[in-house]
Amino acid sequence: MLGQATVPLVGMVDTVVIGRTGDAAALAGVALGTTIVNFLFWTFGFLRMGMTGLTAQAQGADDGTEVRAMLARGLLLGLALGALLFALQWVLVPVSLGLFAGARELDAAASGYITARFLGAPASLAVFAINGWLLGLGRTRSALLLQIVMNVVNGVLDIWFVWGFGMGAEGVGLGTAIAEWVALGTGLTIAAGILGPTALEGLRTRLFDLAALKRLFAINADIMVRTVALLLLFAWFANAGARLGTEVLAANQVLMQFVSIAAFVLDGFAFTAESRVGNAIGRGRHEELKRAIRLTGEFSLGAGLVFALTTGLAGSWLIGLITTDPQVRELARAFLPYTALVPLIGVPAWLLDGIFIGATRGKALRNAAVVTTALYVATDLLLRPCGAHGMWIAFLIGYLYRAGTLGAALPGLIRGIAEKPAAP
Template identity: 45%
Template sequence: MNSNNPDTPSSHRRTVWLLAWPLILSNLTVPLLGLVDTAVMGHLPDSRYLGGVTLGAMLFSFLYWGFGFLRMGTTGLAAQRTGAEDTSGQRLVLAQALLVAFALGILLIALQIPLVTLGLWLLDGSPEVTDLAREYATIRMWSAPAVLANYVLIGWFLGLGNSRFTLWLMLVNNLVNIVLDLVFVLGLGMTVDGVALASVIADYSALALGLWLCLRTLRRLGGRLPVPELSRLAAYRELFSVNSALFIRTLLLLFAMAFFTSQGARQGDVILAANAVLMQFIMLTSFGLDGFAHAAESLVGRAVGRRDIRLFRAHVRAAAEWSLGVAGAFALVFALGGNLLVAMLTDIGEVRDMAAIFLPWMVVMPLLAVWSYLLDGIFIGATRTKEMRDTMLLAVIGAYLPLWFVTQEMGNHGLWLAFTGFIVVRSTLLGGVFWLEWRRGRWIPQTPARSTDANP
């Protein structure tokens, strides 16, 4: 077969790669910002400042992660409109999602006092560190509309197949944040307030760039925005249906992660630290697998929008090949160099020794978790989010918690077994739904795609 043919397996793999690599690169910029935040705070004379920023940043990581459905839902809906060549529908998805994002951001600002108070109470830091974290959070909360709107813009660009714009947004956000960290803290002598203010300015800088790129894209896109649809609550039904299921799914995933951390903490500081080090292996794996999952969201969504089962099959296969290859590479790296990676992450001997005991879990984890990343991408692209919600609920209630309960005598091995079982069951359930719907021919709707462009 000719590899230059646009309909060959190699061409589909290339399409997936071209979408994925900017997303993988943008993921790698995130830990760089964390390192700079830690470095500038770590050089201040009092360790409480570092603790305050760490606690405050953790609070916002959980808070904003809970609204990640804005990115995922927008990607799936925009990709389907792109596949259907419904340019007015693309405009409508963007406008609706941005309105929802700004409304939620303003609501978060209005509720900042109870939200911050509850969040810091749950994180349970010392009084001095909690006071500094509250100062950080009070400033950082003002970025909520920008953060949520940026989720929408990233999702929309990805749905249109433009992952390079998402890279630009992430780069600008993190680079502005890093520069202002250095200026405010090292240059102007600010502390936690400087780090928080740097984040706020960076978020709005990325939003300004995103809106400018959005206007450029809309000028070339064609179509028109059906303005009356913005004021009709019924017109938001699909957006709310997709995003509400994703929101519940995300909350369940947050619970699973928080439960793992809390149960590790109950086993002592060394176990807690060792688990935190090993979780960085999972984070590293996600940098690669997330990129191909996001590419699958965009490509699957476009195939669904075009009602093209052949294209759907080709994109799923290409994304699966890339994902499995990357997962295998991570498993090999962890098997051969896992102890070296642990040594790079910590120089505390007892933490290194403890992490080495549980390192085999990390070797098998990429090969097991790859399916959940890939299937999430497929289901998001097809906007089949209710299945994602239901399988996540079953995996948490039917596998994770029962497995943890019956394996508590195994200590931390039991905790890792429960967490691994949760991942396997979730992937198996999603895979079962995928196969069943495939056999029934339900992945590509049989009815013609509704085009907003056809509206009078």
């Protein structure tokens, strides 16, 4: 949970540094830019999610060589895909901006932020793989250290570039890109320390093992579709805010910091479920699987209630710290009750994600996400006459769709695990 709490601090720092300048257009530009970057980068989020489940299962089966090979495959794939994104940015950036309902001033700020972020694309995707590998091994302290290093570097550079040099949204993006490269160096150092002198042992024969690669790409293809579907959901939500005006989009960016912190911290339980579920499946233990689901579920619901209460009670004060623009503050406070409900309503969806990722059930994740996004878009269209309130209500209902579609597949997952005899 501590490690996960540091993940959204990158976006929080970006938002606060820009928000304290009082420039609503720059804040909205960072909001729009973040949505586009998240969509493009997290399209390859399987590098984190697929890596966790497969690594945990390899560890559960006591296959050290496959554990090492998984890291090498993830790093190579992440660097290659990140380099491809960087090379295609000249096409991707204008096309992405053209799909959103932003004004010219908003597009200019967003473009500067996105272009700077693309400098860190290879490092960002490689760090996805390292994080997934560490979580699969249950090395949560190492994952925490990695995130702390990235956040400290990002915070210092954001303040320096924006408040020191007046670089605006572009400075925020550049600070984050540099922090991602520092995080990659840190992650490689951590991985080398964990593996020790055996880091390269067996890689020559296992790195390009056909069966392992086939399984990796099959699972990752399903998770990629799942991720793109959910990213479309969040992009639709961001575009709904942009359609209602720069101030609404800026207010949504402020409120999404609360959502991100709750989601990432509560994902700590989901990541625990990923590792424990993966290990239980690797060992073929039904009771361990059920226990992991029950315990993480109980703690998740309790923590979700705490987050909901905290957001509702302290949210107005925190909004005042994040932005100085009066109109943005007023709008954010008006929509705060919806934001306070997200941690409670979203808990089942986040936890079920972790369970299915740990079980490497990519098809179930894919199908649930596609159905969820389609239902969410239909709901948002139906609620458009309600304006911004309808936008937030549809967003909350989207979490119920995610939980319902995955929950329906959970009994089949549990039944499908083959029980292995205990070792003598």
